[in-house]
Amino acid sequence: MTLIRPDLDTLPAYVPGRAIPGAIKLASNEVPLPPTPPVLAAIAEAAAAGNRYPDLAVTGLTARLADELGMAAERIAIGCGSVSLCQQLVQATCREPSDEVLFAWRSFEAYPIVTQIGGATMRTVPLDADFRHDLDAMAAAVTPNTRLVMVCSPNNPTGTVVTxxxxxxxxxAVGPDVLVALDEAYHEYVTDPAAVDGTALLDAHPNLVVLRTFSKAYRLAALRVGYALGTPEVATALRKVCSPFSVNSVAQAAAIAALDDAENLLAACAEVVTERVRVRDALLAAGYTVPPTQANFVWVALGERTAAFAAHCLDHKVVVRPFAPDGCRVTVSTPEENDAFLAAARSFDG
Structure with missing residues (x-):
């Protein structure tokens, strides 16, 4: 007799980007810059109260986001990063093993993990030939058992967007009875005017929930704080299934300070946009298949050459993120680090 769920033996492990001393890490979509001085000051001040429990309701950040977004506070739920919110969505919508979570593939690697942890059934629909969500095929894949649909835009790891x-x-096409989660973790890097901005559709679609994070453009990946926007009913459900005190006081203070210093923080996004165009153009010139990206990374479609390419880059002291057998995701970093990656890519003959 086993005391542990047997299906956990087949649970795919989340694979973080590798960090190797002496090598350039372009595997985790991190921002190479640290938090700005006002944010660091807020972190230090909040850390001084580390002996106290954090605010269970994350009241301060919720109010600050409500003011920033012009949205009622009861429509906002804060989580320990948007990954935790994805898991909470599964827990809030799925009760039976037959309940289905639908998403494109390849997409964010946490989606299969949180689906299985929640005891639900995973259904996937392949990306189209342009590495984009095939929303018509996804709509056709919805069944009476579908409880939740994940739509990632920009899509991690391909960088493509949904309009x-x-x-x-x-x-x-899906109708009002299926919850649709629009995962916009890379929203701040989007420049395509046709790309969807989930906040503009919330009022017209009560079954839509938008996920965003402070991990990327706001440079707070280590502190784990994200948020969901939806109806009061959805936000309340997310709070009910949230682990108590999962958003710590330092994270909350840092996120508030980051919003207050957003002009300085988000100015760096323009530099990433310039570099991602340069990196993609260079890869295209070298003969690689690289879809247009609206995120802070590029997708190099390599098929069976994926592992060899990642190993070659590592030999050149550059760590990329392989998703065998499909391709490699490479973070757009500083010009110097990007040049090191491009030099490695140009010398690959696999």
Whole structure:
């Protein structure tokens, strides 16, 4: 007799980007810059109260986001990063093993993990030939058992986006009885005017929930804080299944300070946009297949050459993120680090 769920033996492990001393790490979509001085000051001040429990309701950050977004506080739920919110969505929507969570593949690698942890059934729909969500095929894949759909835009790891028109058609096709989560972890890097901005669709679609994070553009990956926007009903459900005190006081203070210093923090996104165009153009010139990206990374479609390419880059002291057998995701970093990656890519003959 086993005391542990036997299906955990087949649970895929989340694979973080490798960090190797002396090598350039382009595997985790981190921002190479530290938090700004006002944010660091807020972190230090909050750490001084580390002997006290954090605010269970994350009241301060919720109020600050409500003011920033012009949205009622009861429509906002804070989580320990958007990954935790994904898991909470599964817990809040799925009760039976037959309940289904639907998402594109390849997409964010946490989706299969949180689905299985929640005891639900995973259904996937392949990306189209342009490495984009095939929303028509996803709508056709919805069944009476579908409880939750994950849509990642920009898509991790391919960097492609869903347009507003596409998502509105999808929401109409799916109908109001399925919760659709639009995962916008890389929202701040989007420059395509046709790309969807989930906040603009929330009022018209009560079954839509938008996920965002402070881990990327706001440079707080280590502190783990993200948020969900939706109806009061959805936000309340997310709070009910949230582990108590999962958003710590330092994270909350840092996120508030980051919002207050957003102009300085987000100015760096423009530099990433410039570099991602340069990196993609260089890879295309070298003969690689690289879809247009709206995130802070590029996707190099390599198929069976994925592992060899990642190993070659590592030999050149550059760590990329392989997703065998599909391709490698490479963070867009500083010009110097990007040049080191491009030099490695140009010398690959596998």
């Amino acid at each position: 507003r028109d596409e998502l509105e058609r999808f929401l109409a």
